[in-house]
Amino acid sequence: MELTRRDAMGALAAAGVAVGAGVVADRFAGTEETVEFDEHALATTVAVGRAVYPSEVENVESFVRTYALSRSEGDEDYRTGMADAVAALDEYTQEWYDSDYVDLGSEAAETALYEMGVDVEEPDPEGVEAERVRFYLVNELLYALYTTETGGRLVGLENPQGFPGGTDSYQRAPGTNR
Amino acid sequence: MTANQSDGGVGDGRDRSASDRVDVCVVGAGPAGGLVADRLASAGQDVVVLEAGPRFDRADRIERVERDVRPSYHPHEVWDMGGERDAYTSSGDRGYPLNAARVKGVGGTTLHWQGMVFRLHEGDFDEHARAAGVDPWPIAYDDLRPYYASAEDEFGVAGTAGDNPFAPPREEPYPMPGFPPSYSDSLFAEACDALDVTMHTVPNARNSERRDGRSACQGWGTCKPVCPSGAKYDATVHVGRAEAEGARVVDHAPVQRLEHDRAGDAVTAAVYATPDGEEHRQEAREFVLAAGGVEIPRLLLLSATETYPRGLANSSNLVGKYFHDHLFAGMGGRFDEPTRQNHVGFLTSESHQFYDDVTDERGPFKLEFLNYAGPSPVELALGADSFGDDLLDELRGAYGNAIAMGGLAAQAPRKENYVSLDSSTTDDHGNPVPDVHWSLDDRTRATLRAANDRQREILAELGVDIQWTVGPENTGPAFHHMGTTKMSADPENGVVDPQLRTHDLSNLSIASSSTFTYGGALNPTLTIAALALKCADHVHERL
Ligand SMILES: Cc1cc2nc3c(=O)[nH]c(=O)nc-3n(C[C@H](O)[C@H](O)[C@H](O)COP(=O)(O)OP(=O)(O)OC[C@H]3O[C@@H](n4cnc5c(N)ncnc54)[C@H](O)[C@@H]3O)c2cc1C
Ligand code: SF4
Numbered sequence: 001m002e003l004t005r006r007d008a009m010g011a012l013a014a015a016g017v018a019v020g021a022g023v024v025a026d027r028f029a030g031t032e033e034t035v036e037f038d039e040h041a042l043a044t045t046v047a048v049g050r051a052v053y054p055s056e057v058e059n060v061e062s063f064v065r066t067y068a069l070s071r072s073e074g075d076e077d078y079r080t081g082m083a084d085a086v087a088a089l090d091e092y093t094q095e096w097y098d099s100d101y102v103d104l105g106s107e108a109a110e111t112a113l114y115e116m117g118v119d120v121e122e123p124d125p126e127g128v129e130a131e132r133v134r135f136y137l138v139n140e141l142l143y144a145l146y147t148t149e150t151g152g153r154l155v156g157l158e159n160p161q162g163f164p165g166g167t168d169s170y171q172r173a174p175g176t177n178r
Numbered sequence: 179m180t181a182n183q184s185d186g187g188v189g190d191g192r193d194r195s196a197s198d199r200v201d202v203c204v205v206g207a208g209p210a211g212g213l214v215a216d217r218l219a220s221a222g223q224d225v226v227v228l229e230a231g232p233r234f235d236r237a238d239r240i241e242r243v244e245r246d247v248r249p250s251y252h253p254h255e256v257w258d259m260g261g262e263r264d265a266y267t268s269s270g271d272r273g274y275p276l277n278a279a280r281v282k283g284v285g286g287t288t289l290h291w292q293g294m295v296f297r298l299h300e301g302d303f304d305e306h307a308r309a310a311g312v313d314p315w316p317i318a319y320d321d322l323r324p325y326y327a328s329a330e331d332e333f334g335v336a337g338t339a340g341d342n343p344f345a346p347p348r349e350e351p352y353p354m355p356g357f358p359p360s361y362s363d364s365l366f367a368e369a370c371d372a373l374d375v376t377m378h379t380v381p382n383a384r385n386s387e388r389r390d391g392r393s394a395c396q397g398w399g400t401c402k403p404v405c406p407s408g409a410k411y412d413a414t415v416h417v418g419r420a421e422a423e424g425a426r427v428v429d430h431a432p433v434q435r436l437e438h439d440r441a442g443d444a445v446t447a448a449v450y451a452t453p454d455g456e457e458h459r460q461e462a463r464e465f466v467l468a469a470g471g472v473e474i475p476r477l478l479l480l481s482a483t484e485t486y487p488r489g490l491a492n493s494s495n496l497v498g499k500y501f502h503d504h505l506f507a508g509m510g511g512r513f514d515e516p517t518r519q520n521h522v523g524f525l526t527s528e529s530h531q532f533y534d535d536v537t538d539e540r541g542p543f544k545l546e547f548l549n550y551a552g553p554s555p556v557e558l559a560l561g562a563d564s565f566g567d568d569l570l571d572e573l574r575g576a577y578g579n580a581i582a583m584g585g586l587a588a589q590a591p592r593k594e595n596y597v598s599l600d601s602s603t604t605d606d607h608g609n610p611v612p613d614v615h616w617s618l619d620d621r622t623r624a625t626l627r628a629a630n631d632r633q634r635e636i637l638a639e640l641g642v643d644i645q646w647t648v649g650p651e652n653t654g655p656a657f658h659h660m661g662t663t664k665m666s667a668d669p670e671n672g673v674v675d676p677q678l679r680t681h682d683l684s685n686l687s688i689a690s691s692s693t694f695t696y697g698g699a700l701n702p703t704l705t706i707a708a709l710a711l712k713c714a715d716h717v718h719e720r721l
Pocket of ligand 2: 394401405522
């Protein structure tokens with residue numbers, strides 16, 4: 001299933017980020033004039049996205065880049081939190097894999113999250129490393145995905161919580177949810 | 179701000195010092211206070227509203243949705259409840275989670291509410307109350323009927339008139355077309371047909387179309403506790419209208435106590451505190467308490483004087499007594515086909531068929547057909563301990579087939595259930611906190627069992643694999659705080675008279691579910707609104 005520009009737009013709206021459709025379009029297409037940004041943090045976030053999103057989701061890079069970039073632009077706390085979570089992740093994978101997270105293969109990228117305890121820790125912006133990774137990276141991206149129409153459709157719910165999908169879908173029978 | 183003005187330490191530069199004596203001082207900016215203030219300001223009266231909590235920024239609503247959905251936040255954080263300001267005690271057999279049951283701020287608890295609105299049945303005013311062993315209301319359905327119609331217009335209720343054969347009589351259609359039933363309702367319909375159970379739609383204080391500058395419902399599905407679109411009614415609507423009509427609304431201004439004249443005949447001032455610890459006296463000709471069914475009795479008890487040693491307006495000794503709520507009854511499980519839950523956060527069908535079959539053993543109950551049974555995928559994902567494809571498999575396994583019914587059962591009002599002061603604990607201003615003393619009696623348990631019996635019948639007919647039940651043992655309150663300053667024509671038997679004025683003080687009125695003599699089993703806020711409009715009429719007549 002393909003994540004679209006509209007999904008990115010919606011995910012940002014659901015996170016309360018006001019950003020113009022034109023900017024989102026450019027970001028999604030990767031044609032935006034370079035903005036000053038921590039490329040390593042962004043690439044790591046994309047790698048986390050690949051690890052936590054289901055394999056049938058396409059356009060993860062465009063979606064996560066657009067989302068994370070726009071989300072962190074106006075939000076100092078989020079930007080710092082995200083960079084700090086990326087550092088925590090790298091520290092862990094350096095110790096156990098001799099590598100930055102972003103350079104792990106896809107299998108190791110998922111395994112590393114389990115090994116670090118990100119699966120079982122509570123998401124907490126002020127918690128220990130794994131809790132911060134869960135909050136700023138994993139849950140941020142899961143929230144972004146599963147509040148979009150495409151993310152909802154993966155599960156069979158085209159109008160998920162947090163997505164303003166109108167008042168028709170709840171009336172429709174299964175199989176008519178196009 | 180001029181020299182003798184002050185923002186009370188909030189830091190926003192808004193003046194929070196008291197106004198010169200006004201016509202009306204309203205305490206609380208929820209729906210009751212908002213409606214009273216709007217009505218009286220529109221009639222040309224000079225109105226000040228004192229509100230304990232803040233003004234919430236409309237732009238923060240999306241962030242509040244996130245606080246609701248993401249597991250990193252405590253549910254109370256959605257509307258900033260909790261802490262010393264909101265400390266309370268819960269001393270009865272049943273714990274009462276008070277801070278899940280209210281919001282403090284401009285808009286009051288309607289910021290969080292679900293928004294289903296019903297008129298009480300005719301029997302609730304009379305036979306149902308008697309059957310529960312309490313006095314009937316001193317007013318009848320017909321006395322409230324025109325006010326109910328105005329309240330529906332004020333809230334903007336979407337409903338389908340005439341499709342609920344059990345509802346009390348009405349002439350007018352609803353202000354907006356109702357929301358059509360859900361797909362999930364259609365599954366229930368077959369089973370209900372077979373059992374001769376009649377389903378009908380649900381009136382919602384929620385825009386089914388654009389109205390009065392507010393958007394139509396956009397299907398965010400997070401109605402309770404936050405509607406980002408503003409389609410769900412909340413009392414910021416009426417507080418805003420009141421302000422546009424010239425009322426002054428002071429936020430961060432919890433009223434600490436009321437003061438009265440020497441003879442004890444009239445209230446002279448509401449004393450409120452601001453965050454800097456300063457106290458201010460707001461004088462007025464008339465006072466209306468609209469601070470909800472727990473804080474109103476608390477404020478009266480906190481206002482004890484030599485003349486009223488048991489608390490203001492408490493000659494009857496009934497302030498705080500007869501606290502009652504509605505109890506949740508529910509049942510659910512899995513169906514062997516998709517049920518399409520969690521698209522929207524509100525209900526579209528109920529059955530009030532058994533409501534009036536009140537007996538010696540049990541009171542009214544209503545049945546609800548839920549549209550949000552089972553977990554929402556995003557919430558599951560955020561709490562899951564798997565990632566990627568495993569996570570998706572888990573979500574697909576958990577979402578899709580859940581189905582459930584809810585319902586509300588009446589609680590018999592009992593003197594032994596009460597709101598009092600707990601002097602061993604104090605709030606951020608040093609006042610004793612409210613103690614909610616709450617328990618369930620046999621009649622209420624029997625009512626819950628009766629609701630469960632019907633739910634079981636319907637779900638079994640449908641072929642649902644029933645996996646959970648909420649009944650007499652594990653029920654919880656619906657957060658409707660009723661009875662604590664009950665209405666009676668007899669000063670010995672109630673705190674307010676049928677005009678919502680306290681028997682003891684000639685210029686003190688109460689607009690709240692606290693005045694309910696008996697609350698039936700229907701969500702109370704339309705009745706609160708109807709009473710608030712009635713109260714405003716009487717205050718207006720006196721001024
Ligand atoms: C989760 C939930 C769902 C609900 N769903 C429904 C529903 O579907 N249908 C329905 O009919 N009802 C529902 N309710 C109940 C409904 O919200 C209340 O009945 C309604 O808000 C009560 O209105 P009110 O104006 O009396 O009090 P509130 O809305 O509670 O407002 C009282 C205001 O007074 C202020 N205040 C308190 N003390 C003081 C003081 N000392 N000084 C100054 N200000 C003070 C408070 O801060 C608050 O803002 C629900 C409630 C909850 C919690
Ligand atoms: S579904 Fe609920 S939260 Fe969403 S727009 Fe409608 S009323 Fe508001």
